[in-house]
Amino acid sequence: MKFARLGDPGSEQPAVQPGGSGAGEKWYSLAGLTADIGGTFLEGGGISRTREALAAGNLPELTGAAGLRVGAPLSRPGAVIGIGLNYAGHAAESGAAVPDVPVVFLKPSNTVAGPFDDARIPPSSVKFDWEVELAVVIGRRASYLAPTEDAMGCVAGYVLANDLSEREYQLPGAAGQWVKGKSLPGSTPLGPWFVPAEDLDPSSLRLRTWVNGEPRQDSSTADLIFGVPALVHHLSQFMVLEAGDVILTGTPEGVALSGRFPYLQDGDVLELEAEGLGRQRQNLRRASGL
Structure with missing residues (x-):
């Protein structure tokens, strides 16, 4: 379904x-x-x-x-939880070591947008980047899960996500903070649809992105460092996961941060696809104010 x-x-x-x-x-x-x-x-x-x-x-x-317009397939979640550097190739292109434990950050739930809504580049942005991701939707409360095997019982299903990121806000200098670079309006397009867990195996889904029709990312969730059960279990040790919460599981290599591609510009067209979860398309527009 x-x-x-x-x-x-x-x-x-x-x-x-x-x-x-x-x-x-x-x-x-x-x-x-x-x-x-x-x-x-x-x-x-x-x-x-x-x-x-x-x-x-x-x-x-x-x-x-x-x-009809296609909105995000879930109403506003209580929490949007991001996982960073969860593909070895992306960690390498970011100049970071492969993490021993999941790198976790939070995004405001008001960043959620529809999969075909225009994406707004912040007025002062110079390094606006794309990130195709498998997103996990929580179906019931999870707190201090004991065996990792219990984690999948808390998963309702999956959606395609784009974690749009402003790298100049996120990374450089003493003031660089992940939350600053990940909290911009409309920076979490979800959808076009939500698929129940029993209808999709998330272990080997192809993920791809294109900018103006040119390929950027092309990888598989088989390369995740921390898979879905491990992430849900780990997060439950530090926060209460509630039904409707969304976990962004990380992005593979092929982003602009790698230095191999230019960052997104006004007028660009960004497309993303995840096997079994559909395709997104965003027209990039420079915001005149927030």
Whole structure:
């Protein structure tokens, strides 16, 4: 299944598309099951209730879905948690050692945007960068998980994410801080859809990016240093993970920070893709003010 939220910002409608061959491109309205797709829906058995409703033919088709804006597939999460340097190749191109434990940072939840919304380059930005990522969606509360094996029981599913980053804010000098470079408006496009955990194996998904049609990143989640179970377990030792929270698992090599490619400029077109999770497209625009 694919879950989406379709419509203008602030007025998105929850929708689902069945999986399996012959499912076609029809979207079905979830308005009779839930007002939105978020933590309450996930923790309350929303995925299983949706499967049952689809099997019973109880969901009406969402007419005109193809003409609606695609929003982030999840309502505003309580927390967006980033993992840095989680691919050896990206650590190397960043000039950093491969970490012994996950590098963790937080992004404000108001950075979440739709997958096709324009991306705004900050007025003073000179090093605006892209990062294609597999994002994990938490489905139930996780705190001080004991065995690592328990972690997957807390995962609701997966989405494609872009962790747009301003490197000049993030890294150089005494004032360089990851949170500063990762907190910009609209800097976490999610979607186009959310896929339940039981419908997707996250262990070997191809991740790619293009800028103006030219390839940049091309890697696989098989190269993650810390995989999904290890990340969820690790984070649960330091914070309470709640249903609807999103974990960005890190980006592979091929970003502008490597020095091999120019940073994003006004007018650029950025495209990202994750196997099984769809494709994003963002037009880059210089913001005149925040």
